[in-house]
Amino acid sequence: MESEKAEGSSAGSEQEGNILQTKMSRRTFLKLSAATAAATAAVTTVGGIALKSRGASNAQSTAQTTTDLFAAVPITLTVNGIPYTTTIEPRDMLVNVLRENLSLTGTKRPCDRMECGGCTVLIDGKAVYSCTTLAMRMPGHSIETIEANNITVTDSTLAALQAAWVTYDASQCGYCQPGRLMAATALLKNNTSPTVDQIKAAVAGNLCRCGTYNHVIAAIQAAAASL
Numbered sequence: 001m002e003s004e005k006a007e008g009s010s011a012g013s014e015q016e017g018n019i020l021q022t023k024m025s026r027r028t029f030l031k032l033s034a035a036t037a038a039a040t041a042a043v044t045t046v047g048g049i050a051l052k053s054r055g056a057s058n059a060q061s062t063a064q065t066t067t068d069l070f071a072a073v074p075i076t077l078t079v080n081g082i083p084y085t086t087t088i089e090p091r092d093m094l095v096n097v098l099r100e101n102l103s104l105t106g107t108k109r110p111c112d113r114m115e116c117g118g119c120t121v122l123i124d125g126k127a128v129y130s131c132t133t134l135a136m137r138m139p140g141h142s143i144e145t146i147e148a149n150n151i152t153v154t155d156s157t158l159a160a161l162q163a164a165w166v167t168y169d170a171s172q173c174g175y176c177q178p179g180r181l182m183a184a185t186a187l188l189k190n191n192t193s194p195t196v197d198q199i200k201a202a203v204a205g206n207l208c209r210c211g212t213y214n215h216v217i218a219a220i221q222a223a224a225a226s227l
């Protein structure tokens with residue numbers, strides 16, 4: 001019995017060794033797959049920029065692409081009418097470039113995952129989440145942030161909303177408000193007499209922990225009436 005047990009135990013440890021080996025191989029395989037997938041996605045998402053050398057072997061090109069994901073590149077962005085030239089990594093999101101490279105910290109980054117709307121800016125007049133917008137895709141586009149009226153742009157729509165925000169006490173802690181103001185600006189630029197439902201739809205992607213929703217709707221209605 002003992003020898004059977006010993007054999008069984010030896011077979012067991014051999015089996016465990018095989019399983020371990022299989023698991024290790026699988027882990028290595030998964031790591032390699034993830035690296036390859038990330039590299040491939042980067043090639044397709046960094047608009048129009050060839051990060052991969054033609055003719056390189058797969059291993060070489062994967063390594064090259066992974067390296068290039070972190071390589072600094074110069075970029076010029078037009079924000080609030082001003083051209084800013086800075087150096088970014090191709091994977092950098094617009095919100096990070098605005099806040100960290102350009103010191104435009106009015107745009108907030110509450111969730112960093114497309115859930116709250118706090119990072120909303122205008123791109124060519126449309127409200128966009130900057131936390132999931134690659135900065136590399138922004139040259140040639142007009143970016144407007146909550147700082148617009150403090151810098152060079154005179155945005156009467158944003159100004160009317162900011163005044164109404166004060167009158168209607170639409171802000172409590174204020175953290176969500178830059179994004180909400182930009183979403184409201186995008187709405188009123190296209191529709192100066194929105195219905196309540198249209199206002200709700202326009203700011204539905206902007207969450208507020210302080211719950212100032214009714215004040216925000218009243219402020220947007222007042223700003224629309226003043227335009």
Ligand code: FES
Pocket residue numbers: 108109110111112113114115116117118119120129130131132
């Ligand atoms: S920080 Fe972009 S949606 Fe929340």
Ligand code: FES
Pocket residue numbers: 170171172173174175176177207208209210211212
């Ligand atoms: S005012 Fe505080 S989160 Fe909206």
